[in-house]
Every structure is written in structure tokens, then in C-alpha cells.
Amino acid sequence: MTTSTGAKSAAETTDPGNWTNRLRGRIEGLVPPGEALPDRQPIYVASWIYVFGVLTLSSLAVVILSGCVLAVGGVQWWHVSSLGHYVNSVHLWSVELFFGFMVIHLWGKFWMAAWRGKRAMTWVSGVLLFGISIGTSFTGFLSQTNFSAQWIAGEGKDGINSTGAGAFFNVLNPGQMLLWHVVLLPLVVVLIVLIHIIQVRRHGVVPPLDADLEG
Amino acid sequence: MTRDRTPDSHDFPTRRYDLVKEFVITLVVVLVASLGLAAIFSSPDEKPITMSAWANADPNNLVTTAASELAGTTTSATYGAPYNSNSEGQKLGPIPLQKWGGVRIPIDSADLVLGPLSNTTNDPAVSSAVAAWKAAAPEQQTKWAADYVDAIGAAAADGEAATGAGGDPANVAAGDYGPVPALSAGLLALAKTGGLEGALDSAGNFYGGDTTKSLLLLADGAYLEDQAVAQNLAGDQWGMMNEVGNAPGQPWMWLYTFWYQIKPFSTSDNADVEVWALMMLLTLLLMFLPFIPGLRTIPRWIPVHRLIWRNYYRRSAGRP
Amino acid sequence: MMKSLSIVAEGPGRYIHWGVIQISVANLVIIVAMIILFVLALIVPFPSGHDEETDQERRQK
Numbered sequence: 099m100t101t102s103t104g105a106k107s108a109a110e111t112t113d114p115g116n117w118t119n120r121l122r123g124r125i126e127g128l129v130p131p132g133e134a135l136p137d138r139q140p141i142y143v144a145s146w147i148y149v150f151g152v153l154t155l156s157s158l159a160v161v162i163l164s165g166c167v168l169a170v171g172g173v174q175w176w177h178v179s180s181l182g183h184y185v186n187s188v189h190l191w192s193v194e195l196f197f198g199f200m201v202i203h204l205w206g207k208f209w210m211a212a213w214r215g216k217r218a219m220t221w222v223s224g225v226l227l228f229g230i231s232i233g234t235s236f237t238g239f240l241s242q243t244n245f246s247a248q249w250i251a252g253e254g255k256d257g258i259n260s261t262g263a264g265a266f267f268n269v270l271n272p273g274q275m276l277l278w279h280v281v282l283l284p285l286v287v288v289l290i291v292l293i294h295i296i297q298v299r300r301h302g303v304v305p306p307l308d309a310d311l312e313g
Numbered sequence: 314m315t316r317d318r319t320p321d322s323h324d325f326p327t328r329r330y331d332l333v334k335e336f337v338i339t340l341v342v343v344l345v346a347s348l349g350l351a352a353i354f355s356s357p358d359e360k361p362i363t364m365s366a367w368a369n370a371d372p373n374n375l376v377t378t379a380a381s382e383l384a385g386t387t388t389s390a391t392y393g394a395p396y397n398s399n400s401e402g403q404k405l406g407p408i409p410l411q412k413w414g415g416v417r418i419p420i421d422s423a424d425l426v427l428g429p430l431s432n433t434t435n436d437p438a439v440s441s442a443v444a445a446w447k448a449a450a451p452e453q454q455t456k457w458a459a460d461y462v463d464a465i466g467a468a469a470a471d472g473e474a475a476t477g478a479g480g481d482p483a484n485v486a487a488g489d490y491g492p493v494p495a496l497s498a499g500l501l502a503l504a505k506t507g508g509l510e511g512a513l514d515s516a517g518n519f520y521g522g523d524t525t526k527s528l529l530l531l532a533d534g535a536y537l538e539d540q541a542v543a544q545n546l547a548g549d550q551w552g553m554m555n556e557v558g559n560a561p562g563q564p565w566m567w568l569y570t571f572w573y574q575i576k577p578f579s580t581s582d583n584a585d586v587e588v589w590a591l592m593m594l595l596t597l598l599l600m601f602l603p604f605i606p607g608l609r610t611i612p613r614w615i616p617v618h619r620l621i622w623r624n625y626y627r628r629s630a631g632r633p
Numbered sequence: 634m635m636k637s638l639s640i641v642a643e644g645p646g647r648y649i650h651w652g653v654i655q656i657s658v659a660n661l662v663i664i665v666a667m668i669i670l671f672v673l674a675l676i677v678p679f680p681s682g683h684d685e686e687t688d689q690e691r692r693q694k
């Protein structure tokens with residue numbers, strides 16, 4: 099009886115019509131076996147420039163963490179609480195670090211031509227992250243409920259409206275901007291970061307220009 | 314670089330590397346840096362401008378703005394999409410992108426004045442002014458308001474002589490302005506009570522939260538912009554990158570901001586859509602750089618990679 | 634306590650004007666710091682980076 103059950107489950111795991119099997123196959127195939135979190139890297143991975151991707155990731159974690167603390171107190175909390183103001187400062191400075199590290203990361207990947215060897219989509223998702231992060235920070239500035247937010251809304255509306263997008267994305271409506279800032283855009287950023295990192299682990303770190311294994 | 318000969322990264326010799334440790338250390342470093350920078354440099358938080366602050370600091374400008382809303386000559390009144398159809402809006406060459414978005418946030422500029430005042434019942438002068446306005450024909454309404462705006466005029470500035478009453482409603486020459494002076498004065502009085510924002514944004518729905526009307530009215534006046542210019546925040550001051558005081562702003566906006574400073578954009582009526590289009594184009598170029606001959610070869614021509622991978626190149630050069 | 638330390642948020646902003654370019658000292662400091670960090674990342678040796686032979690290379694010999 100045990101044997102027959104075992105045989106049956108073995109058949110199940112390879113049944114290509116089974117949606118669950120197909121999903122498992124997809125997930126397992128995302129990254130080569132053992133390459134998701136390897137404890138070894140190719141010898142050419144020996145430069146501080148490689149640390150900036152991880153620094154960007156860590157900054158994003160601090161950005162989200164400090165943003166969550168701000169969310170606990172609500173929209174106007176940081177105007178009236180010195181703790182709230184401090185948390186806001188942490189949020190602002192982690193954002194400045196996030197962008198600083200991301201741009202250095204971009205510079206590094208450019209000079210390494212890190213899009214070689216089927217890695218073009220990693221570069222593309224990176225540029226997408228840069229653009230969407232700028233949008234996320236823009237909606238953050240609009241959600242401050244202070245003088246800067248008023249002014250940035252008044253100026254920013256002309257840019258967005260001129261493209262026609264202002265009809266759907268009203269920068270003068272802080273409720274809409276806040277929801278984009280704390281839900282929609284962070285979701286998209288985190289999702290693309292996941293894709294970006296799976297892409298990196300899938301292909302492994304790009305070899306040096308002109309690296310030739312034979313010669 | 315016609316064909317991509319990049320070898321498989323998994324075929325190279327390896328050395329020990331601890332990714333998780335690297336992440337944890339960077340996380341601690343970034344956390345400490347953020348906490349420290351926040352403690353040393355804080356963050357700016359300048360109180361929002363209120364309508365009563367505007368009314369008290371620059372009452373003449375608020376009165377003029379109110380009359381101009383009634384005359385239909387303010388920025389928002391002549392904006393076009395998405396607020397109204399009173400202008401074509403900006404165009405990218407022949408393409409009316411702004412118009413295509415549609416009038417989905419309809420705002421009647423006269424309503425920015427009449428809306429709040431219609432709900433004021435404790436001032437008979439204002440109530441009868443509203444009634445007189447509503448009873449008049451549109452051409453009459455516009456003539457009253459436009460004449461009053463002209464009569465108020467503006468103070469001398471930038472080498473231009475003063476017009477009308479030099480910007481002071483108290484010195485306006487006698488004339489037929491209908492109910493417009495009473496309406497403008499009524500809006501000023503309401504603003505001074507601190508009730509104007511609420512009357513614009515939360516009247517009839519209890520929950521404020523959409524500040525579209527208040528912000529449009531505020532931006533139609535001069536007070537908001539004066540404050541911003543004093544803080545280096547205006548568009549022609551690279552303001553998009555800047556924050557109030559000495560706080561860092563959005564330095565990553567440098568290129569977007571730059572285009573507004575130079576011709577043809579600095580003198581174009583369609584600068585916003587042109588700069589947007591240019592930035593979209595440049596972003597696409599950056600995004601698809603791996604596929605663009607020439608651009609993708611720059612890292613070979615300027616061999617920064619020799620520095621990054623110097624150990625690898627030294628090592629493989631030494632190999633027989 | 635936080636107020637006394639907030640040397641950035643208070644007082645008028647300091648700006649540098651250079652032809653068409655106009656930039657706040659704060660933004661300039663950030664951009665310069667980024668460039669310095671980038672250059673340092675390229676030239677400072679990565680720990681355990683050089684001269685350490687890999688296990689595989691040792692095995693291959």
C-alpha cells in the first residue's frame with residue numbers, strides 16, 4: 099500500500115497537466131539549482147562597486163520601515179510630535195541614501211556594461227526602478243501636508259496636466275497622492291526589485307569585458 | 314561588439330562570499346547612517362500657507378484674485394484640461410496631449426468665489442451680492458468683474474508704471490462694478506475667519522481631503538509664489554530640485570530641471586509637455602541602451618572596467 | 634532637543650550661482666559625496682579580493 103501511494107505521488111509530480119506542478123516547475127526554473135543564495139561567487143566579484151546594489155536594497159528596507167512608523171501615527175502626526183518629526187527625518191535621509199546608492203549602482207553597472215550575456219532585461223528593470231522611484235518620492239513630497247507640498251503640487255500639476263495624465267492623476271488631491279505613495283507605488287517598486295534580483299541570480303554576476311575562458 | 318560572446322558566469326572559478334552577511338552589514342550601516350543624519354540634519358517642515366495668512370499678509374492681492382476669478386482671467390480660469398475648456402492647453406508640436414486627457418476635474422473659476430459665499434448666510438450684503446450676480450446676464454457679469462480688475466490695477470513693478478488704483482481696492486475710481494466689490498470683499502472676510510479652505514474643500518461632503526479647489530485659488534494669487542521665490546523654489550530657479558531652507562531636495566531631478574533653464578524651453582508656451590517628452594525619450598534611450606550601437610560601446614572606449622576588474626585582468630594576464 | 638540640532642532645516646538656504654547653473658549647497662554636497670563614493674568604490678581594494686587563490690584554482694594546479 100505504501101509503495102503504491104509512493105508510485106502514485108511520483109506520477110503526480112511529473113504530471114504536466116497539473117497546474118500546481120507547472121507552477122512549481124516555473125518557480126524552480128527561475129534560478130538554476132543552488133544559485134538563489136550561493137555561498138560562493140566568481141573570482142572576478144572583488145570590488146566595492148558590487149556592494150552598491152545591496153546598499154540600495156538595504157536603504158529601501160529602511161525607507162519602508164521608517165515609512166511604516168510614520169503610517170502608524172497618521173498623516174499629520176509628524177507636524178505635532180517631536181518623535182514623529184524625527185521619524186520623518188529618518189525617512190527623508192534614508193530616501194536620499196537610497197537614491198545616492200542607486201545612482202552609484204547605475205554608474206557602476208554602466209561602466210561594467212553589465213547588460214551583456216542576456217542581462218539586458220536586468221538593466222531595463224533597473225531603469226524602470228529608477229523612474230518609478232522618482233515618481234514614488236514625488237508623491238511623498240505631495241503627501242507632506244505642509245508648505246513644500248502646496249508649492250510642489252501647484253508646480254507639478256502643470257507638468258502632469260500638459261501630458262494629459264493630470265485628468266486621472268490629480269496632484270492637487272493629497273488623498274489620492276498619499277494612497278499612491280504608501281500603497282500602489284511601493285508595491286510596484288518592491289515587485290520590480292524582486293524581479294530585478296531574480297534576474298541577477300538567474301544569470302549570475304556578469305563576467306569582465308573580454309573575459310575569455312579558453313584563452 | 315556585433316555578437317555577444319560573454320561567457321557563462323557559472324563556468325568561472327569561485328571564491329567564498331557571504332551574501333546574507335553582506336546584506337545584514339549594509340542594513341546596519343544604512344540604519345545607523347539614516348538615524349545619524351536625521352539627528353544631525355533633521356528635515357524641513359514649514360507650515361502650510363492658509364487662506365487667512367494670505368488674507369492678512371496681502372489682502373489686496375486676495376481681492377484682486379477673487380475679482381479675476383469672476384472675470385475668468387486667472388491661471389486656473391484660462392487653464393484648459395483637465396479643469397475646463399477655456400484653452401487648448403499645451404501641445405507637443407501639433408499633438409494636443411493635454412486636451413486629450415479631457416476635462417475630468419471640472420472647475421468653474423467663478424465658483425471658487427461664489428461657492429463659498431453662497432453658503433454664507435450671516436452677511437446680508439454678501440447674500441444680496443450673490444443674488445445680484447446670479448440674476449445678471451453672463452456678458453454683464455464678465456464686464457463688471459473685468460472693469461473692477463482693471464480699476465484695481467497693479468502697483469508699479471519692473472520698470473512698469475502703476476495702473477488703475479495701483480493695486481489697492483480701497484482707492485478704486487467710481488464706476489459700475491455691480492456686486493463684484495462686495496463679492497471680493499466677502500471672500501476676503503471669509504478667508505480672514507479661517508473658514509475659506511473648509512468652504513471650498515469640504516462643503517457638502519463633510520470630509521475634506523481633496524484640496525484641488527483651495528490649491529487652485531491659492532496658486533492663482535501671488536502670495537504662494539512670492540513665498541516660494543523667496544525660498545529659491547521657482548521653476549526658473551532650478552526650484553524643482555530644491556527644498557526650503559538648507560535641506561537637500563531632489564538632486565536626482567537635475568536633468569529635468571535643467572531643461573527649463575535654457576532655450577527653447579525657457580521661452581516656450583509648451584515647455585512642460587516638451588520637457589516631459591524629452592525626458593521620456595531620454596529615459597527610453599537609457600532603458601534600451603544595451604541595444605543601441607555606439608552608446609553601448611562607451612564602456613569599452615573609456616575603460617573604467619579595467620580598474621574595477623584589475624585583479625582579474627592581472628591574474629589572467631599572468632596565466633600561460 | 635531635535636530643534637537645536639536641526640541646522641539644515643532652519644535659516645535661509647545657501648545657494649551657488651554659476652552661469653545658468655544654480656544649486657543649493659545641500660544638493661551640491663550630496664552630488665559631490667556621491668562622486669567621491671563612486672571613485673572610492675573603484676580604487677579602494679576589496680578585502681580578501683586580491684592575491685587570494687580560489688579553492689578551485691588550487692585544485693586545478
Ligand code: HEM
Pocket residue numbers: 147148149150151152154155158200203204207212213217220221223224225227228231291294295298302303304
Ligand atoms: C531599487 C533599486 C535597485 C535595487 C534594490 C537594485 C539591486 C541590485 C542588486 C542587489 C544587484 C546585485 C548586486 C550588484 O551587482 O550590485 C543588482 C544588480 C544589477 N543591477 Fe540593480 N538595483 C536597483 C536599481 C538598478 C538600476 C537603476 C540599474 C541600472 C539602470 C540597475 C542595474 C543592474 C544590473 C545591470 C545588475 C546586474 C549586474 C550583474 O549581472 O553583474 N539596477 N541590482
